[in-house]
Amino acid sequence: MSASVTVRVPAKVNVQLAVGAARPDGFHDLANVFLAVGLYDEVTATPADTLRITADGRGADQIPLDRTNLAARAAELLAARHGIAPGVHLHLAKDIPVAGGMAGGSADAAGALLACGTLWSTGASREELLDICAELGSDVPFSLVGGAALGQGRGELLTPLTVGGTFHWVFAVADGGLSTPAVYREFDRLTQGTDVHAPEASAAVLTALESGDATALAGALTNDLQPAALSLRPSLTATLDAGTEAGALAALVSGSGPTTAFLVKDPEAAQRVAAALTASGTCGAVRTAVSPAVGATVL
Numbered sequence: 001m002s003a004s005v006t007v008r009v010p011a012k013v014n015v016q017l018a019v020g021a022a023r024p025d026g027f028h029d030l031a032n033v034f035l036a037v038g039l040y041d042e043v044t045a046t047p048a049d050t051l052r053i054t055a056d057g058r059g060a061d062q063i064p065l066d067r068t069n070l071a072a073r074a075a076e077l078l079a080a081r082h083g084i085a086p087g088v089h090l091h092l093a094k095d096i097p098v099a100g101g102m103a104g105g106s107a108d109a110a111g112a113l114l115a116c117g118t119l120w121s122t123g124a125s126r127e128e129l130l131d132i133c134a135e136l137g138s139d140v141p142f143s144l145v146g147g148a149a150l151g152q153g154r155g156e157l158l159t160p161l162t163v164g165g166t167f168h169w170v171f172a173v174a175d176g177g178l179s180t181p182a183v184y185r186e187f188d189r190l191t192q193g194t195d196v197h198a199p200e201a202s203a204a205v206l207t208a209l210e211s212g213d214a215t216a217l218a219g220a221l222t223n224d225l226q227p228a229a230l231s232l233r234p235s236l237t238a239t240l241d242a243g244t245e246a247g248a249l250a251a252l253v254s255g256s257g258p259t260t261a262f263l264v265k266d267p268e269a270a271q272r273v274a275a276a277l278t279a280s281g282t283c284g285a286v287r288t289a290v291s292p293a294v295g296a297t298v299l
């Protein structure tokens, strides 16, 4: 039996997040344009007597190491489907901001699934893995495939998108995470009594991605969850302003937040905006990254 399998998985930013009204099942229909960015977690699966999780790296002390961790649930679901005992030690090397709106937990779940599938030689097809991903969470299928994709339904129904160039980003990590369900609840509260439209993919976003045009993408970025995230965390406005004043092409909350994302022209602009954000004292760690990035990959 091979000693261990390590899988690298990227973070994501939403370049469009159009949110519809709450559905009877509590989820919201989305038009969610995911773009994978080159910040990565690594998941290592090693044979063990029982399922065990350890973690190190950025924010590792904030994640659960029991069976509530989505990576553990991924291993259990795959094992159950294939009649295997989930005897595996999963080690999560964290670099994606925890509870930050960049799909770190989803990345770990997708990584655990691919690592365990490889370790156990389940022979699970891509379709089966995507199916399990969708059962685990709305963002997990995208963590597996990476690149860029339009997510519909609750975000799990993916259509791959073409990206015609490299986009440069700066991410400002906020101190303390935001709970995704809480942000959606706040969205419901803020939109109560208003006419919430059915979400539709933005042609401007798709065209800008395809042409690799950062200025066009900057003009087209939208996030319907941003007012909710700002309502729960008003201090994020100062971070957004600091990045805009420093010359970012656009500033927005990443997914449900509280990480803020700044699209910039080139690597030099990324360094300038990152330095200004750090100096502003309005956020925690500041990271730079490029997109697109490939999905979950066995190293």
Ligand code: C5P
Residues within 6 Å of the ligand: 026, 027, 028, 029, 030, 136, 137, 138, 139, 153, 154, 155, 180, 181, 182, 184
């Ligand atoms: O799918 P996932 O487990 O990541 O979703 C976490 C929570 O976020 C859900 O329980 C729900 O409250 C909210 N959500 C939603 N609509 C979506 C995706 C997530 O309301 N499309």
